[in-house]
Amino acid sequence: MPDTAMLARLREILGEAGVLTDPDRLAIYLVDQRDLVRGAAPAVLRPSSTEQVMAIMRLASEHRVGIVPQAGNTSYCAGATPDGSGEQFVLSLERLDKVRAVDALDATLSVDAGVILKHAQEAAEAAGLYLPLSLGSEGTCRIGGVIGTNAGGLSVLRYGMTRDLVLGLEVVLPDGTLVNDMRKLRKNNTGYDIRQNFIGAEGTLGVVTGAVLKLIPMPTRRATAWVELAPDVPLPEMLALVRRETSDLVSSFEFITARSLALVAADGGRLKSGSGGVILVELSSSSKHLPIEEVLEGAMGEVVEQGWAEDVIIAQAEAQRAEMWRIRETIPEGEKRFGGSVKHDISVPLGRTVDFLKEGGAAVAAYDPSFELSVYGHVGDGNLHYNILVPPGEDRLAFTDRVTRELAPRLYDIAVGMGGTFSAEHGVGRLKRGLLQHYADPGRYRVLRGLKGLFDPHGVMNPGAMVDPSIGLPD
Template sequence: MSDPSSRLSPFHALLGEGGVVTDADSLIRYTHDQRALMQGQTPGVLRPRSTEEVQAIVRLAVHLGFGLVPQGGNTGYVGGATPEPGRGQLVVSFERMNRIRSVDAAGFTLACDAGTILADAQAAAEAQGCLLPLSLGAEGSCRLGGNVGTNAGGLQVLRYGMTRDLVLGLEVVLPDGSLFSDMRTLRKNNIGYDLKQLFIGAEGTLGLVTGVVLKLWPAQTRRATAWLQLAANAPIPEIAALVRRETADLASTFELISASSLALVADMRGADLGLAAGPGGAVLLELSASSERIPLDDVLLGTLEALIEAGHVEDAVLAQSERQRREMWTIRETIPEAEKHAGGSVKLDIAVPTSAVSSFLERAGAVVAAEAPGTRLSFYGHVGDGNIHFNLMVPAGRDRLAFTREVEAGIAHAVYAVAVDLGGSFSAEYGIGRFKRDLLVRYGEPNRLALLSAIKRAIDPHGVMNAGAMI
């Protein structure tokens, strides 16, 4: 059998200087997953600059017998963008396909290449007086193709929905190198199956997303932000429902932060944060609007009064400046880094109906206390939409990878069982990737799994696209 690297010459000729990466040192950042749980392997990384080059890459890969793994910012948590050893997969990095194609401020749409960094797309929308509401902790490095492939959620799902709710059009290179192009900006378009939805959340297993059209909103020029200290046994679902009613759905974020998560941030900083959790934890609540005619501060104050009168909130701090608002958000966004600083965590990405959030936290906490006494929990997340990052901290002195394997083989299933019993899921926004394939089989309904496999076989019969991810 010929050396795989010698078979890359046609790709060098196609992509030119800088278009193919093969040296071992440079490959490292493409073959390690974001959480350093998997060491991948690839003969090379392909870096196209256009949709036409992606089409040519696919045709060449099929001809030469290579599989393809699409990669955006490589910020995923489930190994979906990591090439598997032994599969002969080339990584297709979209980092050079980062063009903003158009912004329609009157029609509130944005079209761009799949390799566009999310923060750059946000900035392009903002420059035209618009808001792209998709917002993630990794928005400075994640890319829109990856957001589409994983159906990313983030901080503002409560008000604006997941990525699939924001996508109006897609451009996708199919496994035979042909192009599915539906980059229309229509809000109403009933012409049969909504085919673009097949590729959203598919993690690159059906095709390579090269372009996307996204919905925009008017720029949110006014914000009112508060840090809430929750009372003991505060009913999270009732609080979230009250907030939505009292604010006329102007709440863009409702972030629960446990006292243990807050303590991790304080430990990392080695200083008092100036903000505290109540017996029931804390909530970072933000309202936003595009009109100065809406008295957001008054709306927020009235909502807080109702929460305090109901006994759900013990105290609240209102951000009096953009600096103070930013500090509140920095604390929330620093939690993953603080977990890492404390030795790491095993991240369970749970979704339950919003009405079941309190029940889940109570039951799952009891499961961990019974089966792994002394294990420190860090839970937080976008509970206004039912997404809880329920994380088990690595005990002092334990190897992170060994502890991760132990949790995933044991107690994680007990936690997932609680979520499933409440009508929930083991994956809220991380996806399936390579790390959760067994969970998809274990908890997936037979008909769902059969449909997934049938769709994969129909569109990618030879398994060219991201083999090993999801299916």
């Protein structure tokens, strides 16, 4: 347990507002987003400057005290939750919340790591530009966490993951050293690309305190279709056709099963599922000269000709488009209202999505045919949110534990056997560290352990998350 002298020194560095010790105020920082893990901490540290973060890390390194960086605390894998020892401090980024600069000519946005994603989007929009990163949690998640998990979201198909949007980073290393690489360059071949070590590292190698993000011209026109799928549609072939016939203007290609749709109230029953579920497809453009509505109509006509759609509704107004997206984005809330779900963040190659749906469904039915699935996700990039609903009357935590131990490994084995993975965009955190060790290529895992030991030799950065160098290599 950190001594009183260390707490006193932290108060000198951060001021009274920067050190929270009251149990009632600490509570929200000590439980993960899914309420699966509850930790303990002597205090939550709330720095308001990069210099304060540097001072915290120097002190933590000196005393060998664990620091758990936390941004918006929206991790699905307990990646920002301290353990139960009460010896790890939470370092909250919430006061590092300044938009540093928007450069319209360079099309870049420079921000503190504690800026809420929605506020970053608004800062870009005020300059007539667009930050093409959209998540269901964008109103609460923060840039540092988005970078730490390499978040994906609704537009990965066209714009890539978070790492594809990061041009520069500012990071404080475990010993308090500042790595300042806040450059706006698209091209920079001057040695190792250090920033990539911290993107997706979940705060295990350092504390991201600032970032330069790439922006694009603001889309001013969107064309959106709700496709009621026929049975057994070859989704990869459908995606390939739509991308080809729209000249790859597709920004989103989302799959929703009928069961997932039923968890969310639809628009008076008008927006319904086909026999094979739904595809929500959207094109976007910043040009007033591109007739994207006509382009979408033409592509949807070909989808119908192929026999892949029972019906297609093309949004005729923004309200109708917004309702389509409301349904897609509120499925997680619908699962919560139902009683919760056990989430599996599956990723497979694009060509194997239908194969996984069939084999995964068979594995679930073989385990317990009464289980209900809520499956949806970004099939345009191979990412399926393959969730098992908690049966009515069952204890959510007990059910989650049973499925995680007994059924989830079967699903992960199927995905990995297809060249996929157990985590597409949610990360590893504490909950999936064993999976990383189990499924990792030994050579790759050796490199991960080596990086952890190189950057954090004393193990003060988010101890217990992602990689534990004290655990041996996988067999």
